[in-house]
Amino acid sequence: MKISSRQNPWFKRIREAIREHAGEIVIEGPKAVxxxxxAGWTPIKVVTRDVDFSSEIFDVLAETKSPQNVIGLFERPRVSIGALFGRETSIVIALDGVQDPGNVGTIVRLAAAFDANGIALLPGCADAFGPKAIRASAGAILTVPVVSCTAEELLAFGWPIVAADTRAEIADPPFRRAILAFGREGSGLSPEIAKAARTIAIGMSHGMESLNVASAAAILLARSYAQR
Amino acid sequence: MKISSRQNPWFKRIREAIREHAGEIVIEGPKAVxxxxxAGWTPIKVVTRDVDFSSEIFDVLAETKSPQNVIGLFERPRVSIGALFGRETSIVIALDGVQDPGNVGTIVRLAAAFDANGIALLPGCADAFGPKAIRASAGAILTVPVVSCTAEELLAFGWPIVAADTRAEIADPPFRRAILAFGREGSGLSPEIAKAARTIAIGMSHGMESLNVASAAAILLARSYAQR
Known part of the structure; x- marks a missing residue:
């Protein structure tokens, strides 16, 4: 029977997951679902427009302008931080206070393109499982391990950490057994990361210009990958 | 006298410029204005919240969530296409059907960081002077020459054209007296550009992944600049 009430428990649970993206995550569109x-994500419920839900209540939930007719409710994938350090032939990406979900999603996509072990989201980052970040990842969120952790947990594995910083000397990024960290535009790295990290810069005109964090990540991840 | 009517001609003209960004462009915030x-832009009118315009009608116009108290109406800068080819020691960036204004603005910012001569916007691109593109450019729109033109006009200057294409061979981009072109994600380059261009790729994992167009531009522009 087609559900058309906004009081329906599934409708309310999916709406809650879209708003909170806490323990449950919503994915839109038949291909993405x-x-x-x-990719091994655990589906809790899949609903189709005009079959399970009336078009009226489905369209209340749909995030994109052109509704995609299918919404899936999934358990949030849980990856242990150890998974980021399982392979010494590649690097871990750490994001430190990167607040824009589009930048977080774009860097998830870069992690897939340049075969990083995964991404550590330090405090103050946008959620990689929010709708904007998922869209910007162009599907890479399904395969790239993403873990929220503290600087202390990240550094406990003993891998050296290298951070992008426009004031540093220009140098090549590491390509194996290292953490490559990117901070918030403007305010930069948190004190714990700044203290532990060696910093490197990207050669730019006048040394005065700055880059969007996803642009800086693109350049350094491509350079890291090219050295393998 | 403080203007509080939505019928006021300045209010209507600024609102029109925000909607259409045709011959006149709106810039928000005291620093940006x-x-x-x-930078030499021609101001037509500058209005301050609660001084020139009542806060009520000012807030109707303000684009960003935290209103910045000052809005400037400017003549759209007009740069002739010849300005892109004035310097043979750098390159011209061409965007071909890049529809997302955030990507266009990010690439304007990259053009400043890596000292390109400027940007040619081929048909089908988002306007570089729209509010989202201006924000993504982080001020670079004020100094980077941007010209809308056709493929024919662009190629008439006789500079060789090199385009990013994931199916091509991996190669270094040019760094002087060349056009570096980026097409729409997915559908790629228009036929006129594809016919004229030599294509190069960026080395990536599996050769199966793709990049956001601004990420591809970041990587190739940084590599181009590093060869100078």
Whole structure:
């Protein structure tokens, strides 16, 4: 029977997951939902517009302008931080206070393109599982391990940490057994990371210009990958 | 006298410029407005919240969530295409059907960071002078020459054109007297550009992943600049 009431418990639970993206995550569109299932995400409920939910209440939930007819409710994937350090032939990306979800999602996509072990989200970052970040990741969120952790937890594995900083000397980024960290534009790195990190810069005109954090990540991850 | 009517001609003209960004462009915030004047843009009208316009009607116009108290109406800067080819020691960036204004603005910022001559916007691109693109440019729109033109006009200057294409061979981008072109994600380059261009790729994992167009531009522009 088609559900058309906003009081329906599934409607309320999906709406809650969209608002909070806490323990449960919503994915939109038939391809994205089937890709998530194929990637091993645990589906809780899949609803189709005009079949499970009336078009009226489905469209209340749909995030994108062109509704995609299928919404999937999934358990948030839980990856242990150890998974980021399982392979010594590549690097870990750490994001430190990167607040814009589009930048977080773009860097998830870069992690897939340049075969990083995964991403550590330090405090103050946008959620990689929010709708904007998921869209910007272009599907990479399904395969790239993403872990929220503290600087202390991240550094406990003993890998050296290298951070992008426009005031540093220009140098090549590491390409194996290292953490490559990117801070918030403007205010930069948190004190714990700044204290532990060696800093490197990207060669730019006048040394005065700055880059968007996802642009800086693109350049350094491509350079890291090219050295393998 | 403080203007509080939505029928006021200045209110209507600024609102029109925000909607259409045709011959006149709106810049928000005291720093951005003074930077635009310093960069030589022609101001038509500058209005301050609660001084020139009542806060009620000012807030109707303000684009950003935290209103910045000053809005400037400017003539759209007009740069002739010849300005892009005035210096043979750098390159021209061409965008071909890049529809997302955030990507266009990010690439304007990259052009400043890596000292490109300027940007040619081929048909199908988002306007570089729209509010989202201006914000993403982080001020670079004030100094980077941006010209809308056709493929024919662009190629008439006789500079070789090199385009990013994931299916091509990996190669270094040019760093002087060349056009570096980026197409729409997915559908790629328009036929006129594809026919004229040599294509190069960025080395990536599996050769299967793709990059956001601004990420691809970041990597190739940084590599181009590093060769100078």
């Amino acid at each position: 089937s890709d998530a299932i194929a | 003074s930077d635009a004047i310093a």
